[in-house]
Amino acid sequence: RCFYDQKILQKTLGEWKEWWTVCRERKLSLRADSHYRHLLHNLIFKAWRAYVCQQQGKRNKYYVAESYAKKQKLLRTWQCWLVYVDVQRTKHGMQSMALAFRESSCLRISWAVWRRRHYQNCTGRKMNILALQHWAQSLQFRAWLQWRELYLYSQNDKQKETRAVTHHQHWELKRCMEAWLGYLNLHRAKKLQNELAQEHHQSRIVRQCFSDWQLSWECRRRVHAHRKDIGKLAARIALWRVFAHWKHYVVLCVEETRQCELAEKHYKHHLLVLQKFWNRWKSRL
Numbered sequence: 001r002c003f004y005d006q007k008i009l010q011k012t013l014g015e016w017k018e019w020w021t022v023c024r025e026r027k028l029s030l031r032a033d034s035h036y037r038h039l040l041h042n043l044i045f046k047a048w049r050a051y052v053c054q055q056q057g058k059r060n061k062y063y064v065a066e067s068y069a070k071k072q073k074l075l076r077t078w079q080c081w082l083v084y085v086d087v088q089r090t091k092h093g094m095q096s097m098a099l100a101f102r103e104s105s106c107l108r109i110s111w112a113v114w115r116r117r118h119y120q121n122c123t124g125r126k127m128n129i130l131a132l133q134h135w136a137q138s139l140q141f142r143a144w145l146q147w148r149e150l151y152l153y154s155q156n157d158k159q160k161e162t163r164a165v166t167h168h169q170h171w172e173l174k175r176c177m178e179a180w181l182g183y184l185n186l187h188r189a190k191k192l193q194n195e196l197a198q199e200h201h202q203s204r205i206v207r208q209c210f211s212d213w214q215l216s217w218e219c220r221r222r223v224h225a226h227r228k229d230i231g232k233l234a235a236r237i238a239l240w241r242v243f244a245h246w247k248h249y250v251v252l253c254v255e256e257t258r259q260c261e262l263a264e265k266h267y268k269h270h271l272l273v274l275q276k277f278w279n280r281w282k283s284r285l
Helices: 002-102 106-156 162-223 225-284
Strands: none
Touching: 002 106, 106 162, 106 225, 162 225
């Protein structure tokens, strides 16, 4: 029995040593895991701090770009305003000249009125072209702002919502293109209507001027009967020259309008191509 008790005690002591060794190894493993977690957290904190610094640098660059874009927009607005002021000064000068020329004769008065109205129509057409260019620039600026917001949002959740942001960008671009095409068609229809109305108005003014001239001529014919044939021939020659000059001027205006439309269409096509390549480069980046 004593020998049996010794063997039991030795066996128990051996199992206790094994259990103590296992507990010691487990403590060492826990300490190693804690040290590894601490080191991993330190590395993650350093990476997060570098990422925050990089994002802050990008944000500063975005602020600088936004400030530059605002300055450019203000500069374009100021240039358009200077052009408008110059046009207004020219318009006032032409009005003064037309008032001075009105005192010479009735035919010259009618011709000055027609020329002033034609100049006003040309100025209005130029202002419409400038407004269209300004609208296109503002539309491009709004599209760029939307793209910047989407880009910042995609930087925050890039790994989770890349496909959704890309789909949203394509949808926004398609909607802007559809709106721009609708506006372009409406602008063309309005421009065609304005041209037809302008032609009708010019023909009516010519007929009215001719009728006024005819009445004046009838009054003068009653007073000066012996100068009838000579005055009538001179009036016809002057009217033919005026009509020839007016016809040549109308042809030049139509050609200039057509060239402006072709240049505008080419510029818009060039902008669309640039925007397409910009979107491709942006998606690849």
